[in-house]
Amino acid sequence: MATTRGPGEDVQEAGRLAAGGVSSDHGRRLGGKITSSDPPREILKRSDHLLLCCITLLSLVEICLMHPLDVVKTRWFGFYKGILPPIMAETPKRAVKFFTFEQYKKLLGHASLSPGLTFAVAGLGSGLTEAVVVNPFEVVKVSLQANRNAFTEQPSTFVQAWRIITADGLGFRGLNKGLTATLGRHGVFNMVYFGFYFNVKNIIPVNEEPTLEFLRKFGIGLVSGTIASMINIPFDVAKSRIQGPQPEPGKIKYRTCFKTMATVYKEEGFLALYKGLVPKIMRLGPGGAVMLLVYEYAYAWLQENW
Numbered sequence: 001m002a003t004t005r006g007p008g009e010d011v012q013e014a015g016r017l018a019a020g021g022v023s024s025d026h027g028r029r030l031g032g033k034i035t036s037s038d039p040p041r042e043i044l045k046r047s048d049h050l051l052l053c054c055i056t057l058l059s060l061v062e063i064c065l066m067h068p069l070d071v072v073k074t075r076w077f078g079f080y081k082g083i084l085p086p087i088m089a090e091t092p093k094r095a096v097k098f099f100t101f102e103q104y105k106k107l108l109g110h111a112s113l114s115p116g117l118t119f120a121v122a123g124l125g126s127g128l129t130e131a132v133v134v135n136p137f138e139v140v141k142v143s144l145q146a147n148r149n150a151f152t153e154q155p156s157t158f159v160q161a162w163r164i165i166t167a168d169g170l171g172f173r174g175l176n177k178g179l180t181a182t183l184g185r186h187g188v189f190n191m192v193y194f195g196f197y198f199n200v201k202n203i204i205p206v207n208e209e210p211t212l213e214f215l216r217k218f219g220i221g222l223v224s225g226t227i228a229s230m231i232n233i234p235f236d237v238a239k240s241r242i243q244g245p246q247p248e249p250g251k252i253k254y255r256t257c258f259k260t261m262a263t264v265y266k267e268e269g270f271l272a273l274y275k276g277l278v279p280k281i282m283r284l285g286p287g288g289a290v291m292l293l294v295y296e297y298a299y300a301w302l303q304e305n306w
Contacts, residue, residue, distance in 0.1 A: 225288025
């Protein structure tokens with residue numbers, strides 16, 4: 001029975017061919033269409049196409065499965081009401097997360113890093129890149145959620161973004177407010193999330209039984225998402241304080257990431273830095289496992305059949 005390569009392994013294959021070597025599987029066709037005689041650039045290009053397909057699929061599946069947990073906090077019916085906006089907003093976010101992780105992993109393949117460290121550093125890089133991309137959207141989202149006139153006047157996303165730019169500009173007081181906290185939130189999460197998952201998965205033996213193998217990967221993914229959520233939540237709290245409404249109108253109390261953490265700790269105690277941890281774990285624990293499983297299984301299927 002033919003074996004399939006996981007995400008990122010096609011890159012190693014391209015490196016071997018670029019160096020003048022032969023394919024590790026002696027000419028087995030990649031996905032049935034690319035052979036060892038194809039240029040390395042074609043292998044890399046095809047690998048990227050497979051990644052984008054997987055990312056779109058994993059985003060759709062993860063949101064459809066986990067969206068009810070967001071809704072259940074406020075109502076017990078219509079679990080899938082309002083699911084289209086999250087799909088439209090989160091799919092590009094997932095694309096940045098997983099696609100840049102693979103790209104950083106390729107780049108780090110040329111460095112003298114251990115495989116374990118490579119996963120963590122690539123995760124950190126993907127998180128920092130993701131933060132830069134999504135932070136303006138987070139600022140707009142938080143400002144819309146905090147709109148006190150929401151029931152009488154609810155501007156569109158573009159209108160609200162323009163209002164922020166007009167009033168405060170594009171800098172750290174405007175559309176990029178709270179960027180350092182967002183960098184910490186996504187950077188730390190992805191570093192732990194990807195680093196823990198791929199390192200532990202390589203340590204725990206593969207199970208020949210498909211069901212047990214699925215549960216092995218799901219369990220590792222669940223723990224990865226849970227631990228990452230527990231470690232990065234202080235950055236999440238700081239981000240919410242900086243981007244949200246200030247306690248006193250007209251006076252900015254929360255400005256920078258670590259200063260905000262220190263203020264919260266001093267005034268409200270250590271546990272205040274972990275507010276919202278339980279619902280976050282409920283969302284990102286199983287959600288993180290679903291994303292990684294869909295990513296791996298969809299990639300393997302596309303690699304073999306497309």
